[in-house]
Amino acid sequence: MKHDLLVIGGGSAGLAAARTAVARGARPLMVTDGPPGGDCTFTGCVPSKTLIEAAARDDDFATGIRRVREAVARIAGTEDETALAGEGIEVLRGRAVFRSPREAEVEGRVLAANRVVIATGSEPRIPPIRGLDDLDYLTTDTVFELDALPRRLAVLGGGAIGCELAQAFARFGAEVTVVEAQERLLPGEDAEASRVLADRFKAEGITVRTGVSAARARQLEGRCRLEFDGGEPVATDRVLVAVGRAPVTAGLGLRAAGVAVEENGAIRTDDHLATTSPPGIYAAGDVTGRSLFTHAAHLMGRIATDNALRKGRRRRFLASSIPRVIFTSPEVAQVGPTEEQAARTDSDARMAYLPMSEVDRAIAAGRTDGFVKIIAARRPWLGTLGGGRVLGATIVGERAGELIHEIALARQTGMFTGRLAQTTHAYPTHAVAVQQAAAQFFTEYGGRRAHLVRSSAD
DSSP, rough: OOOOOEEEESSSHHHHHHHHHHHTTTTTEEEEOOOOHHHHHHHHHHHHHEEEEEOOOHHHHHHHHHHHHHHHHHHHHTTSSHHHTTTTEEEESEEEEEEEEEEEEEEEEEEEEEEEEEEOOEEEHHHHHHGGGOOOOOTTTTTTGOOOSSSSSEEEOOOOOHHHHHHHHHHOOOEEEEEESSSSSTTTTTHHHHHHHHHHHHHTEEEESOOOOOEEEEEETTTTEEEEEESOOEEESSSEOOSSEEOOOSSHHHHHHHHOOOOTTBOOBBBBBBSSSSTTTEEEEGGGGGSSSSHHHHHHHHHOOOOOOHHSOOOOOTTTTOOEOOOOOSSEEEOOHHHHHHHHTTTTEEEEEGGGGGOOOHHHOOOOOOEEEEEEEOOOTTTTTTGGGEEEEEETTHHHHHHHHHHHHHHHHTTBBHOOOOOOOOOOOOOOOHHHHTTTTOOTTBBOEEEEEOOOOO
C-alpha cells in the first residue's frame, strides 16, 4: 500500500500527526521503536500524575505504584496497534533511518518518504557528574519501575518534574532532598511562585539545596553519597536525575536527509515546523526543542501534518498562548510572560495581584497558599481602554491548572481585561479570583489596583 505520510515516532506528536492525516483523508504509516503512546503514556504525564494523586490521597507507595500501572495499561490500550489500525493508521515497529531526503529504512524495509513528520520525542538528560554512572540512579523514565519506597531520596533538579516527584515521594514517607544548581526552585517561573513552593516544601519536611551543583557521586556500602564543590554532602539511598530532557535525534540519519540540528540536538525548524531539508520533511514535539509539553506536542503534530499535506497557505506554530502547569501542591500555572519577563520586554505593561488568602473558596478549603497575577499590555491606538489586552498570568494555588485556561483563551483571542472582570463567575469558586484580580485594572479591589510590572530586583 502506498502511504501519503510517514510519521516517525509514536508519542503525542506522532499520534496527533497520524490522526490528523486520517482526518484529512490521507493514509499514514507510523514507525515507532516502542509502543504507541510514547513518553507521556508510559513514563511521563500519565504515571507521574497518577502517582501524585495517590500521594495526595494518602495511599501507601505500593498502592500508588499499582494505580500507576493500572492507569498506564488502561490508556495504552486506547492507542496500541490494534486500536490505531481501527482508526486507519498502520503501525510499523522499528527504528527509521534516513538513507536520503526521500527514503527511510526500517528493519531492512525501504520506505518512500516524500512527506514526513519526525516526532521522536526526548529522553532524560544526564549531567556529567563524576561517578554518577557507577550509581544505580533513577531517571524520570525509570522511577516508576520501583516496587519499594526508598527511605531517602535525592532529587537532582528543582524544575517542574523534579519538584512534582519530590513532593509525591515525601508524602509517601521518604526523606527527600532536592538539589538545584540555580538560585531557586522553578528557575524559569515567576520568582514569587518559587518562594511559595519553597515555603511549602519546608513545611512538609523536604530539604532544598539551591545554588549548588553535584561535583561527584559515590556508591558506598549500598548507599549513595553526593558531594558538592561547597557545602555538606548528601547521603541517600537512591538518586533521581531530573535535570531536563534532550531531543532524540541520534541514529536517525538526519545528515543523509539534509535535516539540520541545533547544538542541543534539536531539529531546526521554522514557524511552520518545516525542517531545513528539501520540502516535505517536518518535525513536531520535543524533538524540535520547542515547548516541551504534551499538549504542545499534540498541537505541533497537527500543524506539521496540515502543512505537509496541504497546498497553499501554511499554519504557524506559536507557543506564546500555550499554558503550562506544574502539578505540585499548590499548583503553579503560567501562560504568556512572567512579571519579570514582561518588565524586560514591555515596561508599560500593568499587573494585577490577588493573594489566595483573600479568596473565599480558598479560605473555606483551608488552602490559601498562592496568588493570581494577571498582566495586561497597552493596545495600539486604544492604550489601556478596556483595561488593556491580556498578556498572560501566573496562578499559584489549588486548581491553578484549571484556572489558567481562562487566561489562555483571553490571550489567544486578544481579549481585554474588562471581559474577565465583567463576566459573572460562580460563587464560591476558585475561579472568582480571576474576576477579582481583573477588576483591579478599573478600580480598587481589596485595597489594590493594577500597577506597572516590575522585575524581582525592583
